[in-house]
Structure formats: structure tokens, C-alpha cells
Amino acid sequence: MTVSPVVATDAVSADALSTRATAAPAAVTDAGGVSISAFDGARVRVVLMLDIHDGMQQEFLDAYERIRDRVASVPGHVSDQLCQSLENPTQWLLTSEWESAAPFLAWVNSEEHLDTVEPLQDCVRDTRSLRYSVLRETVGEAPSAAAGEPLRSAPRIGGNVVRHALTFTVRPGSEDEVARLLSEYVSPEPRVDDSTRLLRTSLFLHGNRVVRAVEVRGDLQAALRHVARQPGVRAVEEALDPHLEQDRDLRDPQSARRFFTRAAMPAVHHVTSAGRAGGAKGADGTGAHTRRLALLYPVRPGAGPELARLLARQDTSVAHAPENPVRAATVFHRDDLVVRLVDVDGDPEEAPAFVLGLHGSAGGDGGGGPAAVAVAQRLLDTAAIGVDGLLTEDRTLSLLLARARMTPLTDRRSPAS
Template sequence: MTTTSERISEPLTRQMSKRVSQSVFDGSRLRVMLLVDVYDGAQQQFLEAYEKLCTQVASVPGHVSDQLCQSIENPSQWLITSEWESAPPFLDWVNSEDHVQMVRPLHSCVRDTRSLRFHVVRETGVATPAESATRRLQSAPRIGDGKIRHALTFTVKPGSEEKVAKILADYAPPKAKVDESTRLCRTSLFMHGNRVVRAIEVEGDLLAALRHVSRQPEVRAVEEAINPYLEQERDFDDPEATRVFFTRAAVPAVHHVTSGQECSEAERLALYYPAQAGRGMELARLLAQQDELAADDPNSPVCSSTVFHRDEIVVRLVDVRGGIEADPVLALGLPDSPQAAELATLVDGAAVGAEGSALKGEDLVRFLTLARMDLVTDRRSAPEA
């Protein structure tokens, strides 16, 4: 029987469209590197914590191997590399609550970490042709637009939605320039019921941009103002609690595609697709596949689409020519009844208030209305002079 992880590891197409600049769904091997800065004197404690962790990781579906390396120049610098059959099983694990709890013992001995994730494009030294055939590689380099996309999400206490929306809409944006190589390009903030989603576009170093934003007084003031309304409490004076909060809030981009059409006046929309338990990655894959196909359709109003996923949370950020009224069903990303029927098996309709008919293709326009998130603010950074 084919497992869920095997299904979502299959490539969208054997040769992914050149319009796709980012995707975790091509089935190629994944190499993950975690750069770790260990507190002075805590090296043995870190090694012992890692040895317990790696035993647990070895049993995670999709995990192939890992290595722990220590710098020959600075004993506080360590590198953990791991290989995975493909990106989806790794993302399912790294974004899970199990992972949050699993890595807690490392935090007391680690000053800083940085995670880098790469699809394998070429390799040498594979033992046999048979082994090589099972190690799928990314077929061709992707061409991006120089932007990194990321999202954060959290929920607020029911009844506080209007207050939170006003706080988030009224804040003064931080400076766009982070350093000589990094700048904030755009921040889009949406709400769906009591769920908040903040999507950002960055040129340069995403981690540097996130840290830059978190340190800005105007941003810190807004975050402190909404703290009383959060369903999950956080204390900015507790670094560990803050780290865990933002770890749980992260919603990585798993697919981005552009149509190549001129869309300077396109309207930005966000759609919320809560998945059935354990079906989030399948749902994200379905939306990504349809967006890839639609990108080659000159009649599609969608200029670009980014799919974000974590656990059962799937958010699709789209730029649409003529607004959502241009073609509501195409904007939804599921123009054909078979795809709409598949959506019905993956989406938790009750979470968006969808009736059965709206998930069976009989009333997709209504489902689109239910899935659409309310825009709080959408701000582009002015280009540097």
C-alpha cells in the first residue's frame, strides 16, 4: 500500500515548469545543514543532547542519514548535516510539535542556530547504478526573482478580532533596509476568524530580516499590544518561550509560481485551506500542482501564487488581475470538478464553515468566499534611492 509520505514525495511533473521558482514537491533528495553556535564550555553537554536526539530522528520516515561535525578552527561552532528522501517528510517532521519537544534539550547549550535546506542537483560517488536510480535529483536549476517568502501565523482569543486587526493595521512599518545585502520588500497581513497570517517577502537573508524586524521599537510595541489577546501566551523577557512561540508560528513557503504576465496592478488575496488531520502536505501539493498548470494558461487571472504549509494549516497567497471578481473559480485554483472533488477529501470544511455542497464542486464560489482571508494591511517597501 502506498503511504501518505510516498504519495506526497512524488514529483508534480517529471520536468517542473520553468515558471516554478520554488517547490518542495519534485521528489528530489534533500540536504539539510544546521549551523550551531554552542556556549563556551557546553560542548560535551551539546554532544550528549545530540546523541539522544539523533537516535529519535533516525526513526522519522524519510530520514536517510546525518553527521555531526565540529569546527577545526572554533570549538564552539558545530555543523549537523542530514539527508532526507525528499523535502515533504522533513518538513512534516521539523514543523511538528514532536520536533519542538525533541530539540528542547539543545536550547540550554546553544547560543544560536541557522538552518539551510537544499535539493540535491548533482552528486558523485554513488556506489552502484541501481542506487543512483533511487536517488532522485532536482532535474534543473530553478530561476527565482531574488525574493524569499515566509509566513507567520497565530490565533487570538475569540471576540478580540477587531481590536487585534486595528492594532496590526495601525503600526508604523520598520525600515526596509536591514543591511547591505538584505531588505524587506513587502509585508501582507490577513485574518480569518481569529487566525492571523503575516506573509513577508525579503531580498537577501531571511533570518537577518526576521531578527531586524523583531528588534524594531515600533514592531515590538505592536507585539506587546497584542500579547493580552493571544491564545498562546508569550513572554518576550523569556528567550526560550519566545523562541518556541515563533517556531510554532512559522509557516514556510512550499511552492511559488508566476505566470510571467505583467501584473503590476494585481490584487493580493489570501485563502485559508484548513486540512483534515494529517492531510496538510497533500492539500498543499494539490494546490501547488494546479497553480503550476494554471501558470501556462493565458486566460488565468492569477499572476503569481505562493503556497504556505505547516501541519494542518495551508494558506495560498495569490496576486490576481482584475481582482477576485475576474474569475472566482480560477482564483480558487481548482477549475475542474475532479480537483474540487479531491479538495473535498482533504479540507476540513467545518473549520471554514463550509457546507458539504461547497466542497463538492456545486458551489465553489461560496467556498471561495468562506476561505478568503480579510486583508488587514499590505505594504510594499519603497526601492532604495
């Protein structure tokens, strides 16, 4: 089976036993606010529905028994339960609980995870993965005190839109050809089925690194499978193969799983600002004249998680600031790769601090301010991209914005989005 760089293979994949990259639901309201957050402190419940090949139930259970202790030792893992359907012996359910989203995302997108779940691959015909923040818990007739009350007391508000991103590198010297291929491909049909639709695809290049971000209304996996079947997409993927730094064979499920697991860059935070009056808005809440940018931050070794968390706090703190031109911001993160997708009203160069998420004014929840910028100065290796000076200076911020901006290759919206 041939799949696209926004799609994972159909073999065993998802969460505690997964290699399929998915993203949390996200959407926008006119009032704005956070609709994705891996940093709210809530425990995470992961639900993995599995369809086992006929007659292989015992083999699957034996494989699970061999890896369960290894999974249980992963930092942040709390517990899991493996269940079999009462009505259909091929349908199984695996639920796991994690201390928070961050350790789970680090695990599910790791090489260690790929190696751990490999024994299960031959037993599973299909999977579906769901991920939830735990907002309330009741044990018996009273709220659970032992487990602790989740830090977030209210649900995030949003609609039926999912965000997902992948990143990969191409061989030095091939950047121009890769840019041409990714700029010229034929857009797939946006309608997947009655409940699922492709809303937007945005591709960017920085040096030899490609970032692809997609927005889907409805079922992300159904949409990605739909994309993978499109002849135009298949042709582009075949043309890209010789230019990739990581070899892949999309006809081989194991090779495809490894490629897409390494490429996955989860959306760990998404916030929209209060909408301004005037102008029609799309499904992402942005106006027709809003400009989309992708920023690749120069991260010091080991500083990626802290920087992603800081940018999330910064964006939340000024979501309703009237002087903020950023209408929406999504932080994507894995390891020391941090990419922030921003939709900006007007010229981004007129407000580099807001566009970079490095504003020095304190926000409504205390997330911003000079202290946050001082922390960012420590986390960013600005000298590596030829930027000197303090991040409190306009000249430094303007130069950092110019050097961190990725080159846009494609930004296509569904006509109905």
C-alpha cells in the same frame, strides 16, 4: 530579548536541531514558473551551522549523543553527520539528509522536535540553517546509482527573495482590537544591510486566525532580527500579548521558541505565471494594479498535506494559461492548515476557479482537470463554512471564494521593491 511574530529566538534553532522557522529561496522571472516546491520528489540536504559556547563542546556532544537515535527514528530521516571545525573549536556543522522536503518540514515544526532538541539549547550561542534539494550526486568517478537519481532534473529558477509566514489565533472577541493593532503599526526601515532588504509584509485575519506573510531579499534571519529591534514592532507585540490564545513571554527564549515553532507555516510551493506586457513590476513579479488575496481553506481532518500538494499541482498546470488571471501563488502549509496567497489581475470574482486553484480544465502537465476538482471536493469540508454544491458549479466556487477569503489588514511594500 523581545522578538516579533515573524522572528524566532536566537537560541538553538534550525532543522534537525532547530526551532527557527525559515523558508526556501524564491523569486520570479519574466518567463514565470515554479521557484519553491516541497513536492518535487528530490531528497533534501539540511545544513546547520552552530556556534557553541566556549568550553561547552563536550556538553553539546553528550547532549547530541542522547538524542541522535530519536532523530534517526523520525519518518523520512535518512542520515546525519556532526562535524567540528578544524580551525575553531566553537564552530560545528550538522548536516542531515531527508527523503523529501515534506517529512522534514513536518518534523522541524512539531512539538516533538521542540522537546527533542531542548537538551541542546544551553550549549549553543547561535545557529544558521540552510536547506537544499539534491539535484545531482557523484560518488567516486561515476554518478551514484544506489542513492537513486533525484526526480527533478533541472534547477528551479529564481532570484534572491525568501518567503515566510506565521499564523496564530487570538481570543474570541478581541478580533477588532487585534485588527486595529496590526493595521496601524509603523513600518520598520526596509533596509537591513547592503545585501538584505524587507520587500513586503502582508497580514490577514479570518475569524480569530491571523496570517502574516513576509518577503525578504537576502538573509531572512538578518531581516527578522532587524524587525524585532524596531520600537514600533516591539510596542505592537506587547499590545498583542493579552489577546493571544497561546500565552507567550518573548523575554523567555523557551517560550518564544515554542510560540514561533507552533506559528510557523512554511511556504511549500510558489509559482509565477508568464508576465503580461505593460505595467511596472515589483520584486515579486506582479504589476502595480495586481490585487493580493489570502485564502484559508476549510480542510477535513488529516487532509491538509494532500490538499497542499493538489493546489501546488493545480497552480503549476496553468502557470502559462493565457486565461489565468493569477500572476503568482504561494501555498503555505502545516498540519491541516492550508493558506494560499495569490496575486490576481482584475476582479477575483470573475475567475473564482483560477483564484481558488480549483479550475477544471486540464493543464499542460496534467495537473489540473475534473479529476483534481473531484479530489478537492473530498478534501475540503465546504459545509463547515456554509458552502453546499459541487465545485464544478460557478455558484459554489463564488461562494467558497467569498467564505475562504481572509480580511486584509496590512499590505506594505518597500518603495524600492
